[in-house]
Amino acid sequence: MSLFNVYPLYEVTPVSAKGIYVYDKNGAEYLDLYGGHAVISIGHSHPKYVEAITHQVAKLGFYSNAVQNPLQEELAAKIEALSGCKDYELFLCNSGAEANENALKLASFKTNKSRVIAFKNGFHGRTSAAVAATDNAAIIAPINAQQEVTILELNDIASVQIELEKGDVCAVIVEFIQGVGGLDQANAAFFEQLDVLCKKNNTMFIADEVQSGYGRSGKFFAFQYYKLTPDIISIAKGMGNGFPIGGILIHPSIEAKYGMLGTTFGGNHLACVAGLSVLNAIEEEHLMENVTEMSAYFVKIANTIPQVKKTKGKGLMLGLEFDFEVADLRKKLIYEHHIFTGGASNKKVLRILPPLNINKGHINQFFEALVAALDGMFPKMVK
Ligand SMILES: Cc1ncc(COP(=O)(O)O)c(C=O)c1O
Numbered sequence: 001m002s003l004f005n006v007y008p009l010y011e012v013t014p015v016s017a018k019g020i021y022v023y024d025k026n027g028a029e030y031l032d033l034y035g036g037h038a039v040i041s042i043g044h045s046h047p048k049y050v051e052a053i054t055h056q057v058a059k060l061g062f063y064s065n066a067v068q069n070p071l072q073e074e075l076a077a078k079i080e081a082l083s084g085c086k087d088y089e090l091f092l093c094n095s096g097a098e099a100n101e102n103a104l105k106l107a108s109f110k111t112n113k114s115r116v117i118a119f120k121n122g123f124h125g126r127t128s129a130a131v132a133a134t135d136n137a138a139i140i141a142p143i144n145a146q147q148e149v150t151i152l153e154l155n156d157i158a159s160v161q162i163e164l165e166k167g168d169v170c171a172v173i174v175e176f177i178q179g180v181g182g183l184d185q186a187n188a189a190f191f192e193q194l195d196v197l198c199k200k201n202n203t204m205f206i207a208d209e210v211q212s213g214y215g216r217s218g219k220f221f222a223f224q225y226y227k228l229t230p231d232i233i234s235i236a237k238g239m240g241n242g243f244p245i246g247g248i249l250i251h252p253s254i255e256a257k258y259g260m261l262g263t264t265f266g267g268n269h270l271a272c273v274a275g276l277s278v279l280n281a282i283e284e285e286h287l288m289e290n291v292t293e294m295s296a297y298f299v300k301i302a303n304t305i306p307q308v309k310k311t312k313g314k315g316l317m318l319g320l321e322f323d324f325e326v327a328d329l330r331k332k333l334i335y336e337h338h339i340f341t342g343g344a345s346n347k348k349v350l351r352i353l354p355p356l357n358i359n360k361g362h363i364n365q366f367f368e369a370l371v372a373a374l375d376g377m378f379p380k381m382v383k
Contacts, residue, residue: 010334017044020355020362022340031365034340038179038211038317038353041238042281049241052277053270062268071272078279079249083220085233088249089256092267096210096236097125099246100173102261103232104129107171107204110231110254115148117163117172117203121181121345122151124173124208133173135181136345154186157193164201171204171232172197176222179211182346183312183319188226195228204231204254210246211317214238215282215356218292218315225314238356243274287356291315294358301367307374318352319344326350329373336376337369 013025020043022030032040042049063069076090093099108114118124118133125131131140132147148168152159163169172194178184198205207230212222216238223230231254236246246266250256265271282288295315302311302320310321322329325347333339342351354362 010331012334019043019045020358028338030334030338030340031362031369032340033352033354033358033362033366034342035238035353035355036242037342038216038237039240039242040355041214041216041241042278042285042287043355043357044242046241046277046281048281049274049277052273053243056270056273061270062265064264065262065267069267069269069272071269071276072267075267075272075275075279078276082279082283083249084224085221085249087252088233089252090247090249091261092245092247092271093263094244094265094271095125095246096208096234097127097130098263098266099210099234099236099248100124100130100133100206100208101127103204103206103208103234103248104133104171104173106232106248106250106254106261107206109260110204111170111202113168113170113203115150115163115168115170117150117152117160117169119154119174119186120151121154121178121184122173122175122208123178123180123345124175125210154184155190157190157197160194161197164197164203167201169201169203171206173206173208175208175212176225177212177217177313177317179317179351180345182321182344182349183317183351184346185312185314191223191226192228195230198231206230207233209233210236211353212314214278215288215291216315216317216353218288218295220288222314222317239278240271240274241278243271245271245275282356285357290358291356294360294363297360298352298363301363305367305371305374307378312349313352316352316354316356316358319346319349320352321346321349324348329377332373332376333369337373339366339369 014022015025016023022032116133122135124133129147132144132149135151207223209221213235231251233249239245299311302308308320312319
């Protein structure tokens with residue numbers, strides 16, 4: 001049976017990985033500044049993570065949500081402690097799209113309304129309502145297009161106000177740092193006004209922290225750079241360091257009812273220990289501090305490179321914007337310099353999403369390769 005061909009693939013076959021490095025089937029070493037799309041948070045094959053999952057699978061890998069699972073409570077307590085998000089409640093699922101589906105569904109249950117406001121260049125997943133709220137017509141099938149979604153420009157608060165005052169909007173969903181779109185961020189006043197307008201109009205404010213959460217921005221959540229209180233926070237990617245796990249944090253103003261949400265696999269024993277060992281590593285290895293320090297180091301060097309027109313993003317969710325499309329540069333980096341980087345809908349942005357325990361040596365290795373790759377593509381430039 002052949003594979004359904006939906007992914008354009010690089011000619012690399014990773015077979016093992018350790019820390020910030022990935023190794024292919026020929027034993028070649030690659031520096032991973034992509035983290036498998038912002039998923040690898042505490043580093044590949046982290047020894048405590050491997051041990052925790054190995055131990056748990058030998059004991060009890062899975063049982064359904066019909067029985068007590070104290071690991072879920074332990075995970076909820078740890079998320080609360082590290083994020084400082086007091087009083088929220090946790091619902092666990094398996095991916096980012098599923099987290100946003102549940103967030104949008106809850107918003108609709110809570111408000112008894114159904115229209116969603118989302119933003120230009122935003123990405124929220126590939127399923128039902130999540131993809132309908134994504135600004136990319138190419139991935140929205142007719143079945144998804146039935147959802148009522150209005151896409152507005154970031155920073156255009158007047159349009160948000162007009163739409164919310166119509167009274168039919170259940171949720172505003174936003175990324176505080178756009179990932180797939182290319183690292184754009186709205187301004188603080190816009191985000192804070194969104195929160196105010198949502199509260200005024202009985203609309204749920206959903207923070208999509210699927211990519212920006214779990215320390216990647218330098219704070220536990222990217223929304224914590226602002227003064228606001230989301231009603232629902234969706235999480236996934238870095239949460240399991242590669243183990244599929246997602247979830248939503250739900251403000252206590254939204255009351256749970258039996259059967260309102262549910263899943264077979266979400267919150268299983270293995271996913272919970274993966275999630276717990278990620279949080280333990282973030283805490284014990286001071287990874288959020290490392291993110292801030294490494295981010296400053298990275299940006300300082302990036303700003304000395306003449307071809308880099310703009311450095312975007314926060315923490316270790318960064319983008320380097322050039323005045324040319326970066327597809328060839330990414331190929332050069334991967335095939336000639338053995339470095340993984342990411343692309344974006346904005347084709348001129350090179351995305352940098354490394355594990356959060358990257359160090360200055362790795363960053364130096366990247367910039368030496370970047371300068372060599374750029375020198376190979378363009379005549380020498382001086383900033
Ligand atoms: C901000 C954001 N939300 C949601 C998703 C969807 O997550 P998943 O691919 O786990 O369904 C992504 C994935 O890139 C994302 O970046």
